[in-house]
Amino acid sequence: MLEQVKDWDDDFYERWKPIAMGFVNEAERCLQCGKCTGQCPAAAVTPGYNPRKLIRDLVDGNIKRILSSVELWQCFFCSGCYSTCPMDINFPFFIFMLRLGAMNEGYGWEDVKQLEAYAEKDYLKDGITVSIRERNPFVVDTVGDIGKIREAAGLPTKRVVSKRGVAEINMISDLSGMTSFMKKIGGVDLLDCNTCDDAQARRCKTKPLPSKVGKITTKTRFYNYGEPSGGKTNAKT
Amino acid sequence: MPRLDKVAQIPKPDKIFVFKSCVASNKYPGIEACSSDSLRILGIEPVDSDEQTCCGGFVTFANVAAPTASMPAVARNLSLAEEKGLDTCVVCNGCWTFLNEFGHFMNHNAEVKASVNMMLNMMGKEYKGTGSVYHIAEMYYRLKEELAENVKRPLKGIKVATHYGCHYLGGGKYTAIDDAQMPSYLEEIIEILGGEVVPYTANRECCGTGFTQVINGKDLSLEHTKTKLDSVKEADPDILVVQCPYCHSQLDRIQQQFNYRDEGDFQTPILHIAQLVGMGLGLDVAKLGFAAHVSGRARLENVLDRIGR
Amino acid sequence: MSKKTLVIGGGIAGITAAQKIAQNGGDVILIEKEDALGGNFAKLTYTFPVLGDAKALVSQEVQKVQTTPSIEILTNTTLTACQGSVGDFSVELKTLSGTRQEIVGAIIVAAGFHYMEPTAYTEYSYGRSPKVVTSLEFEKMAAENRLPQGNVRVVFVHCVGSRDKAKGYVYCSKICCSYSAKHAIMMKKANPQSKSYVFYIDIRALGKGYEEFIRSAMEEHNVRYIRGRVAKVLESEGKLLVRAEDSLMGNPVEVEADLVVLASAMEPPVGSRDLAAMLGIATDEYGFFQDVESNVRPCHSSKPGIFLAGSCTQPMEIASAVAMGGLSASEALAVTR
Ligand SMILES: Cc1cc2nc3c(=O)[nH]c(=O)nc-3n(C[C@H](O)[C@H](O)[C@H](O)COP(=O)(O)OP(=O)(O)OC[C@H]3O[C@@H](n4cnc5c(N)ncnc54)[C@H](O)[C@@H]3O)c2cc1C
Ligand code: SF4
Ligand code: SF4
Ligand code: SF4
Numbered sequence: 001m002l003e004q005v006k007d008w009d010d011d012f013y014e015r016w017k018p019i020a021m022g023f024v025n026e027a028e029r030c031l032q033c034g035k036c037t038g039q040c041p042a043a044a045v046t047p048g049y050n051p052r053k054l055i056r057d058l059v060d061g062n063i064k065r066i067l068s069s070v071e072l073w074q075c076f077f078c079s080g081c082y083s084t085c086p087m088d089i090n091f092p093f094f095i096f097m098l099r100l101g102a103m104n105e106g107y108g109w110e111d112v113k114q115l116e117a118y119a120e121k122d123y124l125k126d127g128i129t130v131s132i133r134e135r136n137p138f139v140v141d142t143v144g145d146i147g148k149i150r151e152a153a154g155l156p157t158k159r160v161v162s163k164r165g166v167a168e169i170n171m172i173s174d175l176s177g178m179t180s181f182m183k184k185i186g187g188v189d190l191l192d193c194n195t196c197d198d199a200q201a202r203r204c205k206t207k208p209l210p211s212k213v214g215k216i217t218t219k220t221r222f223y224n225y226g227e228p229s230g231g232k233t234n235a236k237t
Numbered sequence: 238m239p240r241l242d243k244v245a246q247i248p249k250p251d252k253i254f255v256f257k258s259c260v261a262s263n264k265y266p267g268i269e270a271c272s273s274d275s276l277r278i279l280g281i282e283p284v285d286s287d288e289q290t291c292c293g294g295f296v297t298f299a300n301v302a303a304p305t306a307s308m309p310a311v312a313r314n315l316s317l318a319e320e321k322g323l324d325t326c327v328v329c330n331g332c333w334t335f336l337n338e339f340g341h342f343m344n345h346n347a348e349v350k351a352s353v354n355m356m357l358n359m360m361g362k363e364y365k366g367t368g369s370v371y372h373i374a375e376m377y378y379r380l381k382e383e384l385a386e387n388v389k390r391p392l393k394g395i396k397v398a399t400h401y402g403c404h405y406l407g408g409g410k411y412t413a414i415d416d417a418q419m420p421s422y423l424e425e426i427i428e429i430l431g432g433e434v435v436p437y438t439a440n441r442e443c444c445g446t447g448f449t450q451v452i453n454g455k456d457l458s459l460e461h462t463k464t465k466l467d468s469v470k471e472a473d474p475d476i477l478v479v480q481c482p483y484c485h486s487q488l489d490r491i492q493q494q495f496n497y498r499d500e501g502d503f504q505t506p507i508l509h510i511a512q513l514v515g516m517g518l519g520l521d522v523a524k525l526g527f528a529a530h531v532s533g534r535a536r537l538e539n540v541l542d543r544i545g546r
Numbered sequence: 547m548s549k550k551t552l553v554i555g556g557g558i559a560g561i562t563a564a565q566k567i568a569q570n571g572g573d574v575i576l577i578e579k580e581d582a583l584g585g586n587f588a589k590l591t592y593t594f595p596v597l598g599d600a601k602a603l604v605s606q607e608v609q610k611v612q613t614t615p616s617i618e619i620l621t622n623t624t625l626t627a628c629q630g631s632v633g634d635f636s637v638e639l640k641t642l643s644g645t646r647q648e649i650v651g652a653i654i655v656a657a658g659f660h661y662m663e664p665t666a667y668t669e670y671s672y673g674r675s676p677k678v679v680t681s682l683e684f685e686k687m688a689a690e691n692r693l694p695q696g697n698v699r700v701v702f703v704h705c706v707g708s709r710d711k712a713k714g715y716v717y718c719s720k721i722c723c724s725y726s727a728k729h730a731i732m733m734k735k736a737n738p739q740s741k742s743y744v745f746y747i748d749i750r751a752l753g754k755g756y757e758e759f760i761r762s763a764m765e766e767h768n769v770r771y772i773r774g775r776v777a778k779v780l781e782s783e784g785k786l787l788v789r790a791e792d793s794l795m796g797n798p799v800e801v802e803a804d805l806v807v808l809a810s811a812m813e814p815p816v817g818s819r820d821l822a823a824m825l826g827i828a829t830d831e832y833g834f835f836q837d838v839e840s841n842v843r844p845c846h847s848s849k850p851g852i853f854l855a856g857s858c859t860q861p862m863e864i865a866s867a868v869a870m871g872g873l874s875a876s877e878a879l880a881v882t883r
Contacts, residue, residue: 023338023342032747032793033705034773034774035790035791036777036791037777037791037793038774038777038789039669039778039789040798041442041447041461046457052793053796073454076403076447077298077447077448078443078447079403079408079410082407083406083417083418084417084778086709086710086712086714087712096300099300100300100303108300114449115300115452118295118296118299119301123293123295123296128259128262128263129293130260130264130291138531142493143529143530149526152523153270153526161287161289162288165288165290171359171360172306172310172356175356176303177306178301178302178303185301205497226796416668418667419668419669438780438781441778
């Protein structure tokens with residue numbers, strides 16, 4: 001489809017660089033060589049995901065295509081691309097910056113909403129992001145009470161971050177605007193297998209494996225970078 | 238080949254601040270127990286603090302906390318070790334890159350550091366940037382000789398495969414102690430412990446967590462984990478050793494999910510390097526925390542039977 | 547004023563310079579640090595763009611200088627000191643039998659290039675797998691009839707060490723696109739059953755007949771050209787797995803290969819900075835010898851009376867090295883007579 005180059009955004013990159021706090025380096029150095037995509041774990045399993053193309057669009061200024069894309073949210077943040085890039089382009093930081101930009105335009109909030117709860121209910125409440133509350137009923141069946149295992153290993157039954165520690169990170173969150181930001185998102189409920197009922201446990205256990213939840217309405221994102229030629233199924237056979 | 242000049246720069250202090258990991262504490266406590274005890278055996282007294290919180294990496298890269306929020310949180314955690322005049326030792330690749338990267342950033346940006354300190358001063362804290370952050374695997378490699386002298390339960394005949402993890406090698410392109418593409422220091426540690434290294438094709442592949450993909454894009458995450466696990470299964474090690482509790486949890490738990498849903502039969506025990514070292518140093522079996530492991534439990538028992546409990 | 551010219555380096559550039567000076571009545575001392583003349587040209591099997599017999603071509607040229615009385619050839623010889631200025635340089639040469647002083651009127655530096663050992667490219671399993679070789683090793687394999695036989699896949703990797711700020715050099719080595727095509731064709735000719743894949747970023751084939759040569763690889767020899775820099779080469783059960791992006795389709799691809807050939811970078815010759823310091827001339831940021839003006843005086847070093855020829859100034863093919871050898875010869879003649 002014919003694209004109008006005059007519609008591209010010439011200085012998005014300059015505007016957003018400071019927001020990523022200097023972690024992003026010169027995207028203009030990209031050679032479009034594809035070494036990043038060749039080793040990218042996300043690209044290996046995702047039709048259309050391609051870090052090289054995202055960098056291309058960023059340098060060209062076709063920001064709209066990036067920000068409204070589903071692909072922007074498919075990066076694994078593994079830094080494999082950075083480790084192999086001949087031009088030292090630290091791509092995951094670009095993704096970080098671009099996601100902030102996308103949220104600013106109203107995209108991707110459903111993904112962030114899934115994650116907000118970990119900040120609100122675990123990180124800011126206990127000081128520990130990965131909670132003691134188990135959210136996988138199979139694991140509960142196999143492993144049982146983590147507290148007992150901790151005790152046997154000579155550790156306190158529960159790792160507790162001091163009240164002062166928790167208060168301090170909350171203070172940081174309030175002062176830096178993180179708290180009000182989180183209020184805006186309002187996260188999803190997180191389950192705890194030890195307190196939920198049998199019906200819920202059954203639901204969890206029979207839930208089809210790949211799951212995608214997205215409850216809040218945000219702008220619709222598109223597969224802007226397309227399927228590989230022939231589509232995913234054909235690509236496999 | 239490990240970058241030996243970099244390894245030599247790692248000090249051998251009397252004491253070190255041991256930074257607790259969320260996943261280790263709440264999912265795999267064996268890692269937490271083994272890291273402290275193994276360091277002690279190797280001559281370094283672990284010091285910790287219950288004021289230490291999560292490094293904040295997850296909420297930051299989940300785009301819930303902007304860098305303006307996570308920067309002071311990093312500084313705060315680092316200042317806990319600085320107060321005691323100690324370096325920090327982490328057990329998680331995520332903590333390692335996040336603390337290092339953000340710490341480095343503040344050290345080179347006086348303005349950011351000053352504004353961060355304004356916030357910390359309100360709590361009676363200050364970030365100076367005097368301490369370094371080391372991964373426990375780096376420490377083990379640095380303490381090779383001490384490790385060799387203290388092996389009490391050699392892993393004789395135990396086949397071990399390695400998984401380094403992206404956030405150590407990838408993000409640490411220039412800062413990790415080994416080459417990002419063909420690392421070998423974990424292999425050396427395994428050999429010191431008396432184990433047998435088994436190679437497999439997907440060694441450098443990501444565990445598939447994909448950071449937040451395991452929550453938001455689970456189908457992609459699982460597909461990638463499957464390629465990894467398939468390759469591991471082909472090599473059939475007794476143990477797959479990792480150095481990141483997040484990889485640990487993905488590789489351990491997803492095996493079970495595949496098994497339950499008839500998408501394969503995966504039974505490879507996953508151990509953190511601290512647990513493997515703890516096992517070799519002869520720590521009490523309860524300290525290894527194997528009870529918290531989900532996959533390959535029978536095989537772990539078998540390993541213990543072979544090398545002695 | 548001395549009428550002699552000292553030529554440093556017995557590769558094709560140095561050989562040509564010596565010949566041209568002698569043909570025009572000048573005297574030459576040609577020094578070569580190895581025990582034979584020919585340089586890197588002598589390590590090749592065929593040459594692009596017409597698949598000439600490299601060994602025959604080079605020995606013909608070597609013979610010409612060897613039979614010219616006004617050229618004194620000193621092999622196993624290096625320069626150890628140099629004083630003076632144009633028309634009157636006093637140089638010290640270290641030969642196998644001891645040192646020797648000479649007065650020369652001009653000096654031509656034709657020290658050639660060094661072929662990069664891509665040991666830093668651990669992602670390509672170089673040095674780990676015997677099935678991953680450099681292009682120069684491939685030339686040797688071809689000469690010794692050791693190319694893989696049967697139904698095999700061979701992958702050629704462009705730009706290893708070139709166009710790479712992180713592990714190699716930012717510059718383009720200029721001729722690896724062309725010689726990789728040559729290698730792919732050689733492979734096909736030696737083993738018609740084999741399949742060749744060339745991974746490239748851009749095809750840079752700037753010379754008469756080069757584009758046609760590369761097209762012939764694709765059209766007549768069925769070499770597959772895939773646009774994308776190879777990301778990694780893994781070993782798997784005796785095979786090599788080559789991962790890259792087919793960037794024209796935007797899709798990652800994997801090739802199961804039996805041999806991987808790395809087109810490594812042409813680097814400045816070993817010790818180029820020391821040699822330059824001894825001569826009092828400039829090198830560029832990489833260590834190649836620097837010309838004073840690259841458009842109209844490409845073979846002038848930063849010091850009058852010292853001239854440059856061949857691949858010690860930048861990566862180049864034989865034809866250019868020959869041309870530059872001739873040019874530097876005429877400059878040397880202009881100041882020595
Ligand atoms: C794999 C490969 C394939 C190639 N294929 C082709 C092809 O098909 N066609 C083509 O046109 N080109 C090809 N080339 C390029 C070709 O090899 C060069 O263009 C040519 O060798 C350049 O000649 P030269 O005289 O400048 O340098 P060199 O051949 O490098 O000669 C320099 C000489 O100087 C000597 N020397 C260095 N330093 C000193 C010193 N301090 N004192 C004394 N002696 C010294 C060296 O020992 C060497 O003998 C290929 C190159 C490679 C790597
Ligand atoms: S590897 Fe680096 S230079 Fe090459 S396409 Fe990717 S980002 Fe660009
Ligand atoms: S960080 Fe993202 S783009 Fe880079 S290799 Fe990993 S998944 Fe791919
Ligand atoms: S000549 Fe071709 S292969 Fe060589 S560096 Fe340049 S673009 Fe790469």
